[in-house]
Amino acid sequence: ETGVTQSPTHLIKTRGQQVTLRCSSQSGHNTVSWYQQALGQGPQFIFQYYREEENGRGNFPPRFSGLQFPNYSSELNVNALELDDSALYLCASSLPGASASGELFFGEGSRLTVL
Amino acid sequence: AQSVTQLDSQVPVFEEAPVELRCNYSSSVSVYLFWYVQYPNQGLQLLLKYLSGSTLVKGINGFEAEFNKSQTSFHLRKPSVHISDTAEYFCAVNPDSGYSTLTFGKGTMLLVSP
Secondary structure, eight states, X not given: OOOOEEEOSEEEXXXXXXXXXXXXXXXXXXXXXXXXXXXXXXXXXXXXXXXXXXXXXXXXXXXXXXXXXXXXXXXEEEOSOOGGGOEEEEEEEEOHHHHHTTOXXXXXXXXXXXX | OEEEEOSOSEEEEETTOOEEEXXXXXXXXXXXXXXXEEOTTSOEEEEEEEOSSOSEEEOXXXXXXXXXXXXXXXXXXXXXXXXXXXXXXXXXXXESSSSOOOEEOOOEEEEEEO
């Protein structure tokens, strides 16, 4: 059974650019959530996808958007990058019932640096 | 809305000593409670959870936590720590209905030295 995998592991962008981060969920998991973890902070909920639709969203602007594909993999897109977007972006997958009870399986994250 | 306060940003402790990592939460609705651990350069791993029932919950690696509703606390304990327990520990809450929108604390770095 493969776990949650994310790519790329590290990347560097400049202000104003756009970035796409990718996530493959754990086998059998059809719900994917994305979190932003700034340095020295706990993860913050960005949004969740279930059956290819956004199922909930945190306090992030519209330039943060996502997709979920039929194979349950997911993308996080961030447009017009700002310096404060520098963070570790974590993807987490879960089964629907387990998602509601917080049983999330996290990937190792994509570390984004915006210069 | 929910919030989580982890009272200590860093807890240094010697190997084989007991440890307690403190967590308090605030919520207007019933919540589920969790502790996650993050080892260096890795993602988060679920350590234990409280959904209902017994207020003392046991998790992996010898950790346990006690839910105290009156004090809105969910402190994490281990009677004897190992060097390998050195990691960042996050307390989190989730409303007990709907989809998961975990609210995390800022984390506590547990530093175990020989």
